[in-house]
Amino acid sequence: MASSNLFTSILLASQVLLFSNLLAIQTVPVSAAYLFREYIGAEGNNVTFSDVPINANVDFHFILSFAIDYINSSSPSPSNGDFHVYWDTENLCPSKVAHIKAQHSNVKVAMSLGGDTLNNSSVNFTAVSINSWVQNAIYSITNIVKEYNLDGIDIDYEHFNVDPDTFAECIGRLLFYLKQNKIITFTSIAPFANPDVQAHYLALWSKYGHLIDIVNFQFYAYPKNTSMPQFLQYFETQSSNYRNGKIMVSFGTDGSGGLSPEKGFFKACDILKSQGKLQGIFIWSADDSKKANFHYEKKSQNFLVYRKRNLSHVIPV
Numbered sequence: 001m002a003s004s005n006l007f008t009s010i011l012l013a014s015q016v017l018l019f020s021n022l023l024a025i026q027t028v029p030v031s032a033a034y035l036f037r038e039y040i041g042a043e044g045n046n047v048t049f050s051d052v053p054i055n056a057n058v059d060f061h062f063i064l065s066f067a068i069d070y071i072n073s074s075s076p077s078p079s080n081g082d083f084h085v086y087w088d089t090e091n092l093c094p095s096k097v098a099h100i101k102a103q104h105s106n107v108k109v110a111m112s113l114g115g116d117t118l119n120n121s122s123v124n125f126t127a128v129s130i131n132s133w134v135q136n137a138i139y140s141i142t143n144i145v146k147e148y149n150l151d152g153i154d155i156d157y158e159h160f161n162v163d164p165d166t167f168a169e170c171i172g173r174l175l176f177y178l179k180q181n182k183i184i185t186f187t188s189i190a191p192f193a194n195p196d197v198q199a200h201y202l203a204l205w206s207k208y209g210h211l212i213d214i215v216n217f218q219f220y221a222y223p224k225n226t227s228m229p230q231f232l233q234y235f236e237t238q239s240s241n242y243r244n245g246k247i248m249v250s251f252g253t254d255g256s257g258g259l260s261p262e263k264g265f266f267k268a269c270d271i272l273k274s275q276g277k278l279q280g281i282f283i284w285s286a287d288d289s290k291k292a293n294f295h296y297e298k299k300s301q302n303f304l305v306y307r308k309r310n311l312s313h314v315i316p317v
Contacts, residue, residue: 035280041087055301078126081136114157164203172208192218220252
């Protein structure tokens with residue numbers, strides 16, 4: 001009887017171990033591809049999803065820009081978490097989202113909240129109260145996600161009328177609800193190296209970082225004369241600030257700052273790749289890249305694919 005009990009115990013332990021291993025396997029992302037992300041729709045340049053080249057060997061995120069909790073008028077004003085779509089809805093409508101996702105199994109589509117300006121006025125994060133903002137945001141964002149069949153949200157507020165703790169609670173509780181109820185599958189934030197911006201996002205990261213999958217750090221917000229060593233140091237600094245986060249590297253095709261591709265961006269990426277630190281690349285933005293026929297979108301994705309395969313020859317463009 002004792003040996004029978006022992007056998008039963010061993011069998012049960014083996015089944016538990018097997019089940020635990022299966023759970024562990026299921027929680028690991030299915031794809032091991034590098035991630036490429038692109039903001040789209042903010043500037044009304046008639047860019048469509050299908051205009052942008054998509055490499056089948058990367059995970060590709062389009063980020064619709066922007067949904068804003070402002071009332072649409074000649075003098076925009078905050079609406080306390082009641083979000084409205086402000087991206088190019090003619091070219092980036094729900095049917096176009098469905099079409100691009102059907103055409104490319106590696107494509108997911110998110111929306112970004114906030115942004116810099118609306119009708120040349122700063123978009124300020126404003127909340128009457130934490131509870132009322134969160135309640136309104138949950139309702140309005142859920143409706144937009146369902147209408148457009150979106151996969152995730154990105155937080156890109158750059159101006160604030162609230163203290164860091166209030167911002168952290170509003171956004172953190174929103175992310176918790178959306179993930180807990182499986183309304184979205186991933187989240188990201190888009191901070192940059194400004195003291196006030198960092199104070200707000202680091203407060204969010206400190207308390208709710210476990211809910212944030214990707215950090216779209218705006219490296220293009222650094223000065224235009226950024227050198228490759230400076231860029232690498234900036235990366236280390238932000239990796240320390242957002243410890244254990246998936247830090248994306250980035251550049252702009254709008255003539256903004258940071259380390260440009262012409263001045264060593266991809267060489268810096270090579271160094272990060274050799275150190276096992278390269279997570280992926282994002283670009284601001286498709287609207288600006290259209291005039292150059294998306295040259296750097298092609299190059300970035302090809303870079304990720306060829307570096308993933310550890311090929312050292314010239315990257316095709």
